[in-house]
Amino acid sequence: MNIVIENGRVIDPKNSVDRNTSLFIANGKIAALGEVPAGFTADQRIDASGCVVCPGLIDLGARLNSIEAELAAAVAGGVTSVVVPPDADPPLDEPELADRLVHRAKEIARARVLPLGALTLGLKGERLAELAGLKKAGCVAFSQANVPMVDTEALLRAMEYAATFGFPVWLQPQDHWLARNGIAHEGEVASRLGLAGIPVAAETIAIGTILQLVRDTGCRVHLTRISSAAGLAMLQRAKHDGLPVTCDIGVHHLLLTDNDIGYFNPHARFSPPLRTERDRQALSTAAASGLAAICSDHTPVGADEKLLPFGEAKAGATGLEVLLPLTLKWAEAAGVALSVALARITSAPAEVLGLQSGQLAVGAAADVCVFDPATVWQLTPEALKSRGKNSPWTGYLLNGKVKKTLVGGRLVYQA
Secondary structure (H helix, E strand, O other), X not given: OOEEEXXXXXXXXXXXXXXXXXXXXXXXXXXXXXXXXXXXXXXXXEEOOOOEEEEOEEEOOEOOOOHXXXXXXXXXXXXXXEEXXXXXXXXXXXXXXXXXXXXXXXXXXXXXXXXXXXXXXHHOOOOEOOHHHHHHOOOOEEEOOOOOOOOHHHHHHHHHHHHHHOOOEEEOOOOHHHHOOOOEEOOHHHHHHOOOEEOOHHXXXXXXXXXXXXXXXXXXXXXXXXXXXXXXXXXXXXXXXOOOEEEEEEHHHHOOOHHHHOOOOHHHOOOOOOOOHXXXXXXXXXXXXXOOEEEOOEOOOOHHHHOOOOOOOOOOEOOOOOHHXXXXXXXXXXXXXXXXXXXXXXXXXXHHHOOOOOOOOOOOEOOEEEEEEEEEEEOOHHHOOOOXXXXXXXXXXXXXXXXXXXXXXXXXXXX
């Protein structure tokens, strides 16, 4: 089908495009920008007046407790590709499981699913999973999610093996022994509330270990959900030294701090925990400068699991449908240009994944998000398509509403 999206502000951060023009789509790919390509006849016209037309969002971290509901939530949020951690039930440690997930996503025909294969069998941190088979089945990288390795030697051997075949490894840097009993950032707020703390050292010690192993093995590593200023400083030095490392930040960590726990608000419990205002500012600077990509860290949690006391409530928040408006909220507060903010959730994640997506260049897959940046809407449980209604932003007014989402030139969502 040939589609033309007219009268919109087209922003393609990857190719430095930001202007009012038309976008032409043919055979599932971007055919032209601006002038009508030769022989093009539109089967469908989309009026994007007052809207921004940008590449579909790429989310580097989203759990799919119900694949149908969560992929519906993804496209409602303008997300056209989602990276799925391996800590499903059962873990994605066999090629058949990964193949089944990818096949099911194609049947649902909404957002693209990019699974992370389990680095070890059963995520037990001991024996390597069948990495080559998982890669062939569609896994884009390998991860332990937030499950620790049994010891540092096991991690070294896994990274050596992955480096041999050029497989990227994704790790959440958190020292298990320092963090295992904690539920909030170790600091004044946790002390006042009587909550067991997770020190910044839990992150920096893990980062230090991982970076040394990267130096020794040459393994390409992506560090997920960085939460501290000290951790970011270590990563900045590592990138300056030329180490093959990248990182991302959960969007909630760009806007919230441990003060937002308030009086034991379970919706403000995250892993890693919300940290101080100084850390939040450092995270904001890292995202603005391009050191880090932004992800939703989408973790749909049942209502009953958030009605428990803070220390017993499950960590995480719904994120797919608020990744865009929260990124816009952060950009406005931080004085970041819209094109720069969109880059952190489009082209930057694509670069982490080594993909040519996240852009609107001629020949690229027509994964497109059309949103109205001026629309104000209230986040309520009823407004969410995700089965997870858990969010610290419930009841808030947010700016930016997705109007249409296209994946491979197919209209998969319209408001």
